[in-house]
Amino acid sequence: MEAGIVGLPNVGKSTLFNALTESQGAEAANYPFCTIEPNVGVVAVPDPRLDKITKYIPPQKVIPAALRLVDIAGIVKGASEGEGLGNKFLSHIRNVDAILHVVRCFENDDITHVDGVVDPIRDIDVIDTELMLSDLQTIETALPKAVRSAKSGDKEAKLRVELLEKAKTLLDEGKPLRQIELDPEQAKALKGFGFITAKKVLYVANVDEDDVLGEGDLVAKVRERAEAEGGAVVPVCAKLESELAELDGDDRREMLEAVGLSEPALATLARAAYALLGLQSYFTAGEKEVRAWTVPVGATAPQAAGVIHTDFEKKFIRAEVYTLDVLEAHETEKAIRDAGKLRVEGKDYVVSDGDICHFLTGA
Helix, strand or coil: CEEEEECCCCCCHHHHHHHHHCCCCCCCCCCCCCCCCCEEEEEECCCHHHHHHHHHCCCCEEECCEEEEEECCCCCCCHHHCCCCCHHHHHHHHCCCEEEEEEEECCCCCCCCCCCCCCHHHHHHHHHHHHHHHHHHHHHHHHHHHHHHHHCCCHHHHHHHHHHHHHHHHHHCCCCHHHCCCCHHHHHHHHCCCCHHHCEEEEEEEECHHHCCCCCHHHHHHHHHHHHCCCEEEEECHHHHHHHHCCCHHHHHHHHHHHCCCCCHHHHHHHHHHHHCCEEEEEEECCCEEEEEEEECCCEHHHHHHHHCHHHHHCEEEEEEECHHHHHHHCCHHHHHHCCCCEEECCCCECCCCCEEEEEECC
């Protein structure tokens, strides 16, 4: 799964991306569009349950769940009409599964704001408007074709016409398509168009070092906006997180304590992005490795097995399942079996977040 990091120029996107992926490239120039091609990185999803499992099942290695992040070039007013990177930017964002919208919530005279004054709601509106205009252009191209096909009696074309007209009405009202109400069939059809504003959004409030908890007025405005949309906000000081990413062990803990944080804010962000995409983790545990596997919420046992190898889904027989609580109570898998606490689940079992699984498959 991929999440795209977007925002206006000079809001701290690339600093955030580098801190998240712990990659330290050359310092970006202080001007728009310094990221010409999207950078792609992989971010581990922090999960303390892995440490607890390894306490009882020591492995050779531990592999956490991961998200792919795409750092997309900054957008400005007029991007939907080709300003700046324009369509190139929009094509990159069209390919991600969800959006992390970085909003500047700090004042700094040394970092020029593209519009001169820091105003997070105006910034959100600028990007939302450009993305909605891009989606309207998609509709203007697709709708006439759908109408022509519908006249011939094509049932799927009739569905597309109804869907596109509904989407156009919402966009004309200045509302993103993630607010549209659809039945399951329509929702499936909507995905085929690659509408940008249909993607889920998590607002990342880039704050100053004296407001790491995001208690300032600027973040409050973003939080109010997110709540009105049914979304969420994660405050992050990209500058601080970039410094933390360069530290190890005790030095990192000491710096966190000094600013009043129990963990890097990026850990919270990674988990929030993971949840935004409707994902959860189940675990496999053995001497070779303890590993978190990513599956959609609602995945069945065969689907979860298929994440390990596609053949496992096809040849699935059953799953042996237990939970971390059971492991902590009995300490070994043998003791779990002896106590009759190892559950045997079939093809209809829906995997729960945190399940520890073994899959049995046919030849």
